[in-house]
Amino acid sequence: MGDRILGIETSCDETAAAVVERATQVRSSVVASQIDRHARYGGVVPEIASRAHVEMLTPVVAQALVEAGLADDEVDAVAATVGPGLVGSLLVGVSAAKTLALVWGVPFVAVNHLEGHLYASFLEDPDLDLPLVVLLVSGGHTMLVHMVDHGQYQLLGSTIDDAAGEAFDKVARFLGLGYPGGPVIDKLATTGDPDAIAFPRAMLDRTGDGRHDFSFSGLKTAVVNHVRHHPEVATADVAASFQEAVVDVLVTKARRAAQEVGAKGLCLGGGVAANSALRARFAAACEEDGIRAFVPSRSMCTDNAAMIAAAGWWRLQSDGPSPLDTGATPNLRLPLAG
Ligand code: KG4
Ligand code: ZN
Numbered sequence: 001m002g003d004r005i006l007g008i009e010t011s012c013d014e015t016a017a018a019v020v021e022r023a024t025q026v027r028s029s030v031v032a033s034q035i036d037r038h039a040r041y042g043g044v045v046p047e048i049a050s051r052a053h054v055e056m057l058t059p060v061v062a063q064a065l066v067e068a069g070l071a072d073d074e075v076d077a078v079a080a081t082v083g084p085g086l087v088g089s090l091l092v093g094v095s096a097a098k099t100l101a102l103v104w105g106v107p108f109v110a111v112n113h114l115e116g117h118l119y120a121s122f123l124e125d126p127d128l129d130l131p132l133v134v135l136l137v138s139g140g141h142t143m144l145v146h147m148v149d150h151g152q153y154q155l156l157g158s159t160i161d162d163a164a165g166e167a168f169d170k171v172a173r174f175l176g177l178g179y180p181g182g183p184v185i186d187k188l189a190t191t192g193d194p195d196a197i198a199f200p201r202a203m204l205d206r207t208g209d210g211r212h213d214f215s216f217s218g219l220k221t222a223v224v225n226h227v228r229h230h231p232e233v234a235t236a237d238v239a240a241s242f243q244e245a246v247v248d249v250l251v252t253k254a255r256r257a258a259q260e261v262g263a264k265g266l267c268l269g270g271g272v273a274a275n276s277a278l279r280a281r282f283a284a285a286c287e288e289d290g291i292r293a294f295v296p297s298r299s300m301c302t303d304n305a306a307m308i309a310a311a312g313w314w315r316l317q318s319d320g321p322s323p324l325d326t327g328a329t330p331n332l333r334l335p336l337a338g
Contacts, residue, residue, distance in 0.1 A: 002076020002106065005316070006064065007309025008057070010093030011085025011113045012139070013037075013044045014302070015056035019068035019075070020309035023119065024126040028067035029299070029306040032056045035180065042179050043169070050088030057096050064305070072104060077321070079109040079312025081116065083332030084140065090328035098324050107321030109312040113303075114141060114334045118153075119314065120307035121267035121294040129264040129292060135254040135282070138270030139165035139180070142250075144212050144257045145334065147267075151318050152337040156257050157212025160203075164246055165272045167216035171223050171242055175235055185239045186275050192240030194277075197226055197233070199245040204252060212257050219245055243277055251281045255289055265292030273301035 004027070009016040018029040034052045038044045065072070080097030083090060094110075101108035118134050133156070136143045142159040162170070165182055172181025177188065199222050202215040223242050227233060258266045266286050272278065279295055286293035300307060315322075 002316070003313070004070065004074060004076045005109070005309040005312050006061070006075045006078045006100070007111070007305035007307075007312055008061065008078065008080040008093045008097045009113070009116070009303055009305040009308045010053045010057065010089050011081045011083070012089060012303060013049050014304070015053050015060050016303065016305035017057070017061040017064035018305035018309050019064055019070060020123070020306050020313065023310040023313035024123065026123060026306045027069070028064045029304055030060050030064045030067065031299070031304050032060050039179050042173055044086070046086045046088055049086055050092060053089050053092035057092060061096070061100075075104060075106060077101070077107040077109055077312065077316055078104070079111050079309050079315070081113045081308050082110040082326060083329035084113055085330060087328055087330045090330065094326070094328050098326075102324065107316060108324055108326070109316050110322035110326045111308045111312045111315060112332055112334060113308070114143075116307040116311045117269040118145065118147065118267070119311040120269050120296045120300045120304070123300055123306055123310050124296055125294050131261060131263050132265045132267055132294070133254065133258040133261060133263040134267040134269055135250060136269045137164040137250060137272035139163060139169065141270065142214050142216070143334075144254060146257070146261050146263070148337060150314050151335065153334055155334065155336055156261070157210070157214065157253065159214040159216060161215050161217035162220060164214070164216060164250065165270070167220050167246060168272065170220050174224055175227070175238065182272060182275060185243055186277070188236050189240040189243045189277065192234065192236030192238070194240040194244035196237035197241035199223065199226075199241055201245055201249050204249055212253055214249060214253065216246065243275070247275070247278045247281050250278060251285050254282070255285045258291060259289065263291060265294055267294035269296065269301065271302045274298040
């Protein structure tokens with residue numbers, strides 16, 4: 001089975017292509033962000049995103065091949081994100097990947113975007129020690145996943161309302177900090193006091209069913225109410241205290257889940273995993289608990305195609321090539337075992 005995988009990622013607002021060998025060696029990873037095109041609307045505009053993918057994908061793929069030093073006939077398989085994501089955006093990457101696979105006569109591999117985020121952790125640290133618990137925190141998802149084996153996942157908990165990244169984006173928009181909110185709050189928080197405001201830690205003490213679930217919508221409302229009642233409050237203190245509340249809940253729940261299932265390590269994945277405070281607290285918690293921490297570099301946390309190529313390589317080993325009539329599935333779920 002081929003080892004050099006061209007990965008393509010177009011599920012949201014990043015047009016990305018990468019070449020990865022055996023799911024561990026990143027030979028190239030090109031990401032063309034569309035943030036500038038969407039920023040003035042305060043969020044991703046699906047129609048603009050699909051058109052930009054159409055424009056950007058060919059040059060991005062070409063650059064990924066050049067940077068990897070590969071000719072077309074040296075690619076062994078083409079993997080693309082088939083969901084979850086925006087349907088128009090997904091279709092651009094899926095169609096391109098299937099066309100390239102057909103023309104080059106190599107397998108096409110359909111990849112779940114969430115599985116891509118899971119595999120991002122191991123790209124830079126291939127020394128996998130299963131079972132693991134993965135905290136997957138992105139703009140659309142907040143999940144605690146028990147990775148029992150390759151491709152075998154159990155969902156321990158997820159958000160019952162807003163995703164963590166969505167909370168960062170909504171709070172930043174309310175504070176007038178722009179889009180996307182995560183990086184701005186992260187930066188501003190370094191100048192604020194995380195203990196200035198005691199924002200709620202929702203569902204932290206929940207037991208029984210749903211003990212690993214999250215809720216961030218109340219926290220967002222608490223921020224809005226606090227600022228309305230205290231208009232003089234320093235924005236940096238609000239940002240730092242909000243971030244502290246999110247990080248506290250995420251880390252506390254992740255380590256509890258890891259202890260419960262007897263995980264050998266904890267992995268961090270998804271765009272919010274780029275957050276400085278979360279990364280630091282996560283690593284410290286793992287050290288305290290004597291388990292391994294897998295924290296990908298920032299560029300591997302946010303959407304990229306190297307993680308799609310890596311997940312594609314594993315899928316190819318377990319399931320073989322995907323049929324060429326595979327379509328885009330906007331609400332695709334993580335394949336769960338038992
Ligand atoms: O994984 P991702 O790139 O796209 C999705 O699949 O959703 O995640 C994007 C999310 C956005 O909500 C963004 O605000 C958040 O990740 N994010 C951050 C940081 N960088 C990106 N959140 C907190 N701190 C950051 N440094
Ligand atoms: Zn993502």
